[in-house]
Amino acid sequence: MTPLIELDHVTHRYPLARRRVVHAVEDVSLRLDAGQTLAVVGESGCGKSTLARLAVGLLTPTTGSVRISGEPSTPALSRTARRAVQFVSQNPWSALNPRKTIGHSVGLPLLAHKLCATKGERSRRVAELLEQVGLPADYARRRPAGISGGELQRVTIARALAARPRAIVLDEPTASLDVGVTATVVNLLLDLRESLDVGYLLITHELDIARHLATRVAVMYLGRIVEHGPAAEVFGSPRHPYTRTLLAAVPVPDPTRRQLIAVPGEVPSSVHPPPGCAFHPRCPHATAACRDEVPALVELAGHAGRHSACLRDQEISHAADV
Numbered sequence: 001m002t003p004l005i006e007l008d009h010v011t012h013r014y015p016l017a018r019r020r021v022v023h024a025v026e027d028v029s030l031r032l033d034a035g036q037t038l039a040v041v042g043e044s045g046c047g048k049s050t051l052a053r054l055a056v057g058l059l060t061p062t063t064g065s066v067r068i069s070g071e072p073s074t075p076a077l078s079r080t081a082r083r084a085v086q087f088v089s090q091n092p093w094s095a096l097n098p099r100k101t102i103g104h105s106v107g108l109p110l111l112a113h114k115l116c117a118t119k120g121e122r123s124r125r126v127a128e129l130l131e132q133v134g135l136p137a138d139y140a141r142r143r144p145a146g147i148s149g150g151e152l153q154r155v156t157i158a159r160a161l162a163a164r165p166r167a168i169v170l171d172e173p174t175a176s177l178d179v180g181v182t183a184t185v186v187n188l189l190l191d192l193r194e195s196l197d198v199g200y201l202l203i204t205h206e207l208d209i210a211r212h213l214a215t216r217v218a219v220m221y222l223g224r225i226v227e228h229g230p231a232a233e234v235f236g237s238p239r240h241p242y243t244r245t246l247l248a249a250v251p252v253p254d255p256t257r258r259q260l261i262a263v264p265g266e267v268p269s270s271v272h273p274p275p276g277c278a279f280h281p282r283c284p285h286a287t288a289a290c291r292d293e294v295p296a297l298v299e300l301a302g303h304a305g306r307h308s309a310c311l312r313d314q315e316i317s318h319a320a321d322v
């Protein structure tokens with residue numbers, strides 16, 4: 001089956017003055033299949049939003065390739081592939097035109113992709129989309145200023161659904177919302193996944209959100225994926241020292257409580273990442289060898305589909321077992 005989104009050895013660097021660069025995403029390979037929710041988790045600044053923008057074709061990789069619905073992501077990406085993968089950003093206030101009605105904004109993809117033959121048909125479809133995200137149809141006549149943050153995020157989800165996508169890339173979809181509202185948006189995403197069989201690439205630094213939605217999880221550290229696998233296994237028995245530290249910082253899996261990640265130590269600079277394993281300055285298991293070699297992300301023996309990038313994986317996991 002063709003993956004909805006596929007990243008193959010993707011690196012993205014932002015140029016800075018004096019020939020310096022930000023190493024935002026380094027050698028990332030990922031795929032999102034139909035109906036799957038792949039959560040990408042990690043601390044702020046580790047490259048999640050850059051990855052999200054690469055995955056929908058808003059950014060072009062410095063090296064490596066991105067395929068969207070089987071097609072190479074280039075400015076010439078077909079209309080069909082563009083429709084197939086939609087984007088929902090963290091901030092619904094900036095995502096919607098404040099001067100236009102909600103109905104206008106939700107109806108735009110219907111126009112752009114010529115999905116409705118008449119104006120009447122478009123209005124009916126907008127009403128249906130608003131109902132699908134739990135909003136009254138008469139919200140179509142309102143403007144963004146008149147409604148709450150949680151409702152606005154529902155509007156941006158309705159607009160994404162208008163294109164009848166097969167996948168939605170959600171960049172921190174609940175980060176700007178209150179705790180109680182977050183839970184209702186998480187439940188909406190669960191319901192929509194069930195009823196529409198849509199795949200999600202869910203970018204989040206809130207692990208409790210990932211726990212509730214993810215079928216697979218990729219853990220990012222300073223631009224690289226350090227662990228990747230089925231959500232139940234990664235959350236149930238984290239393997240990489242960074243994942244272990246990250247999960248230890250979030251003791252209660254509860255979608256109604258806002259849990260921010262508080263990993264001990266400073267996140268190193270993305271302009272001058274530490275040599276070797278980038279986690280070594282904060283890793284309790286680091287040895288001198290960890291400064292010399294970048295660990296490859298390898299599949300764990302006896303755990304199909306689980307990957308970790310640690311030079312000392314065998315020793316650490318063995319020590320944990322005895």
Ligand SMILES: Nc1ncnc2c1ncn2[C@@H]1O[C@H](COP(=O)(O)OP(=O)(O)O)[C@@H](O)[C@H]1O
Nearest residue numbers: 014022024043044045046047048049050051270
């Ligand atoms: N347009 C940009 N120009 C330069 N650096 C950027 C730009 N956007 C993001 N960065 C840097 O790239 C790194 C990754 O950022 P980002 O992808 O936003 O991470 P996250 O979403 O995980 O917080 C950070 O160091 C950030 O400061």
Ligand code: SF4
Nearest residue numbers: 277280283290310311
């Ligand atoms: S390679 Fe070394 S520094 Fe990196 S996670 Fe493994 S033990 Fe820690």
Ligand SMILES: [Mg+2]
Nearest residue numbers: 048049050172
């Ligand atoms: Mg971000």
